[in-house]
Amino acid sequence: MRTSRAGRAGQYLALIGYLLFLALPFLWLISTAFKSPRELGSLHPTWIPENPTLANFRQAFDEQPLLRAAGNSALVAAATALIAVVIALPLAYVVARRRTPLARAATGWVIVSQAFPLVLVIIPLFLVLKNLRLVDSAPGLVLVYVVWALPFALWMLVGHVRSVPVELEEAAAVDGAGRLRTLVSVTAPLLAPGIAATALFAFITAWNEFFFALVLLKTPEKQTLPVVLTHFIGAEGVADLGPLAAAAFLATLPSLLVFALIQRRITGGMLAGAVKS
Incomplete structure (x- = not known):
């Protein structure tokens, strides 16, 4: 039985959602590792560090x-x-x-x-x-x-x-x-x-x-x-x-x-x- 276009699109969306579910914590971990203490204590954290540092x-x-x-x-x-x-x-x-x-x-x-x-x-x-x-x-x-x-x-x-x-x-x-x-x-x-x-x-x-x-x-x-x-x-x-x-x-x-x-x-x-x- 062939999968319809809507069904295939749903499968791809589910796969993308699952990949994002797995990747987001890891990406946030990388972002945190390169943030300065000032950024880590910010009330409005960002995904991309403003001033990346290797101090951590x-x-x-x-x-x-x-x-x-x-x-x-x-x-x-x-x-x-x-x-x-x-x-x-x-x-x-x-x-x-x-x-x-x-x-x-x-x-x-x-x-x-x-x-x-x-x-x-x-x-x-x-x-x-x-x-x-x-x-x-x-x-x-x-x-x-x-x-x-x-x-x-x-x-x-x-x-x-x-x-x-x-x-x-x-x-x-x-x-x-x-x-x-x-x-x-x-x-x-x-x-x-x-x-x-x-x-x-x-x-x-x-x-x-x-x-x-x-x-x-x-x-x-x-x-x-x-x-x-x-x-x-x-x-x-x-x-x-x-x-x-x-x-x-x-x-x-x-x-x-x-x-x-x-x-x-x-x-x-x-x-x-x-x-x-």
Whole structure:
């Protein structure tokens, strides 16, 4: 059924409205980051700074160890993405290729696990990590992030594995390749877009996560960037708005840059997985 011109125009308007809804807060953040203290205290704020300044960025770096916190976040996020993909890929292969009750139970676990609020699990999680002596450590935080990212990573990769024709694997088996070699040499290269998309989402999730990092990391030298950003808020809840906006703007750049670099591969991989999932 063809879409009428009015319907197509409505779709475009809805898309533009959604893009504006997403873009306006970010644009306001950029505007705030370059405003002077006088403009920040104005009763009639403007979108475009009258006298753009880099003072907020200098103050942000002077007041807080942003580079060290960004390094901690990058290390934790990269380790989370790598480990989550390495674990989820073989699991997704088994779930996608073997339609057993266990595979269906795994799919149900993916859905149910996303329904639990963070507050519900943080206390038992803290006690478990304390017994393992992983509280206030990057490995402990990575372990938490991997467990939290695995269900979504598994769900994404299952759809991508199902998009790979079984005939290719059967041909590899005829040539004498085992399951592991088939997965590594035949299936994995075809799953590159899906793997990139899954790794990116795991990376961004770990990069932006705040609650677990706040509870589990106590040493200032180990804190991640989202936790350090809260230091721009005073004890009475008054935010140092200019430096906070500048630091928050810098914190969003890595995710945007990574997404921009592999956008086409991610889009193709997500569509391929969605068709077959």
